[in-house]
Amino acid sequence: MRLNKKNQPKCWKGLFFYGESATFLMLRFFSFRRRDVRQHRETMKQLIAILSSLILTSVLYAHEGNDHEEGVGSIITTATVTGSEGHEYVTAPGWGVPENGKNIGSLHGDLTVDQFGNVYAATNGEPGIAVFDCFGNFTKSLKGGLGGMHSLTTVTEGDQQFIWGSQVGKNRAVKFDLEGNIVATLPNEKTAKLEGGMGGLTELLVGPDGHIYFFMGYGSKKIHKLKPDGALVKTYGGKGTGKDQFTSCHGAGIDLRYGEPRILVCDRDGRRMIHLTMDLTWIGVYGEIPMRRPADVDVQGDYAAVAEIEGRVILMDKEGKVVSALLDNPDKKQWATNGVPAEKLHDNAFSAPHGIKWGPAGQIYVTEYSKVGRLVALFPKK
Secondary structure: OOOOOOOHHHHHHHHHHHHHHHHHHHHHHHOOOHHHOOOOHHHHHHHHHHHHHHHHHHHHHHOOOOOOOOOEOOOOOOOOEEEEOOEEEEEOOOOOEOOOOOOOOOEOOOEEEOOOOOEEEEOOOOOEEEEEOOOOEEEEEEOOOOOOOOEEEEEEEOOEEEEEEEEHHHOEEEEEEOOOOEEEEEOOOOOOOOOOOOOOOOEEEEOOOOOEEEEOOOOOOEEEEEOOOOOEEEEEEOEOOOOOOEOOEEEEEEEOOOOOOEEEEEEHHHOEEEEEEOOOOEEEEEOOOOOOOEEEEEEEOOEEEEEEOOOEEEEEOOOOOEEEEEOOOOOHHHOOOOOOOHHHOEOOOOOOEEEEEEOOOOOEEEEEOEOOOOEEEEEEOO
16 A cells, blocks of 8 residues: 555544654644744654654554565565564555656665655666655655765755765765755865775765765775865775774764764674764774674664665664664575565565665665665554
8 A cells, every 4th residue: 555645634543652742742833932933943843753653653554464465576565564572663565656656766875864754765767866755755856966876864054954975976975955956066175185085985974063974885995084164184994804994884874872972884794883983983893793784874862773785674772782673584595686676575575775764753764775676664663
């Protein structure tokens, strides 16, 4: 079943799942004085996120455990409950159907979420950046040279949001607004010649203080810290398996669970994850090793969501313990390959999770490394 405006009204019974939170936020929102609206904009965003999530969750429960056979293909067609007790999720059938109604095309990238819950998915082909609303309905494409983004991250500057992307095929980083207008590119005239060059830029992060981090996962295996204006601050790392080294610093996320912000790096082919300070100083290995080739990570609240390209997504707590494994694929032949045909992709198993982001109300969005393309949305089971 595909989520749409016709079946949205059936979902209001889901208010019971989030009743206290939604009611509290609604009371806060409608009690605003005019001069307070700007100050309390975050509350409005939270309310939108909670209401969107409860609508989606209720629709999924209504169709959980239906009598249809397990779906196969590049679009999820049946709801699957996955994960461990206390950390269970349910997949969203029909979420992320592209404009052509079939599949989104070749994917080897990432996705990101804006303040209203819209999802921006990087593609290798014509859509460029495909944009979906919180119900998974296709809304628009951002083209204009934005295809082939390997990573995407949303940043807020004042009242406006932008997206930074690492365009690995063009050896550059691109900043664009939510309509797809490019506003900046890096490197620029202030960026010194980077040690190891710009080739292989697989990840870009923006720290809480505005500093920009380049991760050269397909290139020099180094990380570069830049000022907001693009000037180089520091270069760190290089190829290897020891301390201060990476076999592939493929993905990364900002980790706020320890007081001082940290960078959590996916050393994909080293089968490990590494914590660094924001000044690029080694802290240590996060979690147990070897892992199943972590490709990307996003941290929200108490948990890190990790896309392991060898057939699963995991949730890890602050201590690095795996608390849940989602859509774990037992067929190793389907791991880490983009060649699985649409008819052999299963609704209840990942093939090659590549990019991952949390949604504003605990959703998890995943893009797979795939020639036929697949986006997967998982919603917390309440």
